[in-house]
Amino acid sequence: MNPTIIKKTFFILLLTFYAKNISAQSKNVLWYKQPAEFFEESLVLGNGKMGATVFGGVNSDKICLNDITLWSGEPVNANMNPEAYKNIPAIREALKNENYKLAEELNKKVQGKNSESYAPLGTLEINNSEKGKATNYYRELDLANATSKVTYEMDGVKYTREYFVSAPDQVMVVKLTSSEKGALNFDISLKSLLKSEVSVRNNVLMMNGTAPIHENAGYKVPEKYLQIKERGTRFTTLLQVKKTDGQLTSSRDALTIKKASEVYIYVSVATSFSGFDKNPASEGIDDVALAAQNLNKAYTKPFGKVKESHIADYQKFFNRVDLNLGKTAAPDLPTDERLLRYADGKEDKNLEILYFNFGRYLLISSSRTLGVPANLQGLWNPHLSPPWSSNYTMNINLEENYWLAENTNLSEMHSSLLSFIKNLSVTGKITAKTFYGVNEGWAAAHNSDIWAMTNPVGQFGKEDPMWACWPMAGAWLSTHIWEHYTFTQDQSYLKKEGYPLMKGAAEFCLGWLVTDKDGNLITSPSTSPENQYKLADGFVGATFYGGTADLAMIRECFDKTIKASKVLNTDTAFRDKLEKALAKLHPYQIGKKGNLQEWYFDWEDNDPKHRHQSHLFGLFPGDHITPLKTPDLAEASKKTLEIKGDETTGWSKGWRINLWARLWDGNRAYKMYRELLRYVDPDGKKTATPRRGGGTYPNLFDAHPPFQIDGNFGGAAAVAEMLVQSDENEIRLLPALPDAWEEGSAKGICARGGFEIEMNWSNKKPQKVIVSSKIGGKTTLIFGDQKQDVILKKGEKKEIVFE
Structure with a gap:
């Protein structure tokens, strides 16, 4: 054979080998x-x-x-400020008189010690x-x-x-x-x-x-x-x-x-x-x-x-989950270079999968110790003084760490948090009485640590109520118990451990609520996590009453506790109390800008683009605001997100992607997912043009900045949320699928009701769907306007084809 032809043939074979084996980016390997x-x-x-x-x-x-x-530390003295609750009536009186400046100062008297440090x-x-x-x-x-x-x-x-x-x-x-x-x-x-x-x-x-x-x-x-x-x-x-x-x-x-x-x-x-x-x-x-x-x-x-x-x-x-997002033409590059290329707007579907897989990897690697959940940095802290003590920040960050536990098939990892909630309920009973004057149930506040500290922080009056004074962690965390039940259908857990904890959180909320001038139930005092309002006279504060975020979390807490009592066929008298209180909660308000009001009154935000969006809790992680059930509130939530914009910290991006997914806007969710993966330089790196802000460090760690692991977990959870959404009765397929993911497949995504989904799709439509059931049951599969009822026995699988 002609030597030139031999050379050409060899060269073509080499290129083919390179294209098949080298060019495609890995979905599972970070390399440098x-x-x-x-x-x-x-x-x-x-x-x-x-x-x-x-x-x-x-x-x-x-x-x-x-x-x-x-x-650091030792078991907490939960009774550290035994008469703090005596300040509550004076705060409520100041708020009733619309004296917000006085209420802000008095609120500092309802503080305890700060958390210990990892x-x-x-x-x-x-x-x-x-x-x-x-x-x-x-x-x-x-x-x-x-x-x-x-x-x-x-x-x-x-x-x-x-x-x-x-x-x-x-x-x-x-x-x-x-x-x-x-x-x-x-x-x-x-x-x-x-x-x-x-x-x-x-x-x-x-x-x-x-x-x-x-x-x-x-x-x-x-x-x-x-x-x-x-x-x-x-x-x-x-x-x-x-x-x-x-x-x-x-x-x-x-x-x-x-x-x-x-x-x-x-x-x-x-x-x-x-x-x-x-x-x-x-x-x-x-x-x-x-x-x-x-x-x-x-x-x-x-x-x-x-x-x-x-x-x-x-x-x-x-190996329970496998995700494919279609063909990729991204070249084989080290992960740091790959992030930089992606930040320039280039396609890299396998990087998007790698980030999702990395989130699951991090949860498996950091959450297998009962009573000790993943903290602000998961498990990995080299600092004597880590940012924010690397503690449990319970006004979003701890909970966001566990958004992917159930839907990405890692339910066992959720146990670290669920057992921690049980610890919180012990110290939280004392906190409810001594800080808030509520004698039933348990409460938890903004920060905690390995000692299950539940008191409001602030070094006994030295720190700002905008973050230090917030008692709603118990209400929020109790919803994780219901999530665990709805995904696993573990009625034994719900009866023995879960429901008593949910009931305790609901009891505190019942005791904390007061009646407003219209006869509706509100919280007083109230803060909206880490955010501040601005009054017409220029006063900037955090203490007010009837916070939308408080009431959203209480709605969700009451609703799930009612459902749990029905599942267990127990506590009908208490259930009746919750149902009556739920009906009397101060309703959501839509502001003059078309947004969902964060404050009781239609006040201005001191920072309109603030990173927290706690008042959207009912949309996600809650489920009482949806485009179908509450279209006006869903539209107001969308307006709120538009006003806030997309530029925010890492963990906040993770939350907003989930919120856009729940609004069924896949392209906006995807836009923000890409921004979550925006390359950020290491904190100590000196460069002529540093890349800072919320995004992703070279090792795929979330940049708040500095590093917090919650953005990794929130972002990974959002991928599953874009592909599958569910409640106790329905499973919605590809509800927020972006145009960029027009074809692909997913295996092992979990849905409420104890179901597991395997599917492939092309042209943004599911082709073949296999539903399996862990314990048997029925659900309705939905894609667009198509619905199919599915009834399965324990361990049974069924293939569904959509036209």
Whole structure:
């Protein structure tokens, strides 16, 4: 054959191979050509309790370690301000007289301590003896098996590192290999920002320390907080090395490996935390013994076995859902470059899927500890003074973390939050009485922490009521219980745990409501989370009465508690009370601009484009405002969103995408989803033209800014919301499908009623739909104006074809 033809044929085959195997972007792999310099470039691993943040440096590799139970503080004294409630009548009187300035000042008297702070456990460092320039550097996080990998070459030797954090074995494992025998030479050390000591015993590297016991007032940790002895949560990190060859030696506080070819590092962490109401110093778990037990068990197993059980455990959750959004022509680029290209308006459907998959990955990795849900940063915090204490902010952020739990088929991860709500109800009973003068039920406020703190914050009168004084977290959180029931149909859970918590939240709301001049029920005092009104005389304040957000959450709380009592056929007298109160709630008002009023009166917003949109709660995450049931309120909600605009913080973008999805505006939802994925520079990076604002950091973390994980979770939840919406009786298919996703498929999206959906669509119409039922039941499938009733037995599947 002609050599020229051979060359051409080979070239065509090469191009075909490249197009098939290289050009398509991955839906499951984040990858980079350089190590992480900043936290917002690092790759995170976790098993729901232990977290690892991998930087992947060449000469020095840094891995930040976290344990989700390591917080400052001790069990909260819920009775910290026993007579605070005595100020409520005076606040109500001032509001009745329309003296908002006085009400604002008096509201500060109904405050308690601030939350405690999520603490960084420590940093593992691997320092290589060989110092040089690496070539062919590659770093990845594979969401399909929850492992991270680094490879590079130096002086002709290829080095590989593999990292994962196992849930079955409760350890982190790092595998290091070199292509040439004896080329691994490095030191391993541990250090912590907290008070700690490092030692080596029998070639086991050990770090012991204690978290501070004081609240993080003003979000800064003074040095004195680290000096108090014999109190606070203890922590232990144990590290042991397994090698196939080479030498292992130790110094007083480090391990050294020389001339090895393959090395395994096993890391185990534990704390003395033993419950929100147990003193971690005097009633705590033996953290040293627990860390040693987990390390010893894992260390005796072959690496392959530990990895295999880790992947199997993880994939039983991750593999439930599969999403495809059609053909993509996006080139194969590192994830940071890919984000930059996407920010320029280019198409990358698999990046949109990657972000969705990353959200599910993060929830599996950060939410598997009962009573300790994912916090503001999920599980991953390297800072002694993390932003907003990395606490539980319950006026949106904690709840947004769990919007994807049920509909993206991760119901088990919801248990961390549901069990935390049970803890809140204990301290919340005292808070209801002492701060609000309500003797029935339980209340929770703006912030909480691992100790299930429920009091309104503000350092006893030092901080602004616009965020410190807000008692509606119990009402909001109680709706998560109903969500869990409607998706799982777990009546046993609803009866034993769920309903009593829902009832307690509703009881508080009943006791907190007062009658307005028209005979309607309102809240007084009221605030609309973190927002302020502006009066005609120029006064700017937050304290008022009859807040739309309050009443939306109470509506939802009452409605779901009524439904729960009917399901369980219980509590008819209490149900009757709720039904009567629900009918008397002050109705929604539409303002002069056509917007849904946030305030009792049609006042101006101090910031018309404010990030919070709490008064739209009834549209999402609630469901009592819909385009069909309440078209006027849906239209007013739309007007509100238009006035606010699309430019906002990361978590707020996540919420607004869900709101647009509920308004069945797929293209507007998609526009904002693209903006959520807008590239943002790491916080500490200095550039001539920095990219700041709400969006996505190079490692796909949500930029509030700074990093908050809620935007990741809210954005992922919104993708499912665009594809499937449901209530107890109906499942609506492709209700907010954007033009950009005209063809695709989804498998494993869950719907209320205990159903699961598998479907493919083209030309924006479903072609084949398979509905399966977890426990049996009936529903109505809807697409556009087409409806099909479906009745299934437990475990049964049915294929539905739409014309």
